[in-house]
Amino acid sequence: GAVVSQHPSWVICKSGTSVKIECRSLDFQATTMFWYRQFPKQSLMLMATSNEGSKATYEQGVEKDKFLINHASLTLSTLTVTSAHPEDSSFYICSAGSGPYSNQPQHFGDGTRLSIL
């Protein structure tokens, strides 16, 4: 089946640093990738939608200058948390899809646990 690889799986870093998370679709071309954030015992909250070669669409309340998304190819999207602070600590998950008219469901990566000290 489809595989989405997300790296790193766990990051601990100091406040003020920037962290880059990669999301790769390994066996299919992902026209659209999604970035979610999950707080403990809560739902997955969509942060942004990225389409290959175009700017990401951010959900209301998500700072685009804080969470930089790049979708340079059909198999790779990156999320960079800039100048991270403790309140950015969370579980970040990406998913990859083949577009809204595809019958294939989105497939998720295994997530990145981000801890800002």
Place this chain on the structure above:
Amino acid sequence: DQQVKQNSPSLSVQEGRISILNCDYTNSMFDYFLWYKKYPAEGPTFLISISSIKDKNEDGRFTVFLNKSAKHLSLHIVPSQPGDSAVYFCAAEEKSSGNTGKLIFGQGTTLQVKP
């Protein structure tokens, strides 16, 4: 505004019995529904989906029922197995509107299947 709701945060069933997980939605534009299973520190894994033109979809031990008039769907797992213990998320999508394919998730229900 929670467009997709899973009102039961947890469910406990005995091995071999049926597990029924429920999900309600408010947006009548949703026309595609999915169930995902999630283990701690992992991403969600797709289980089963249903289009709004159907009222039932079955895949092995998993069956999803959709009641459009009630804006309600449910996931039935029978027989339940200890390995089914996980968090189950219901998700909805507006496919026909040309939406980008973004999913709206419920809060999740933690299922525990006891041996």
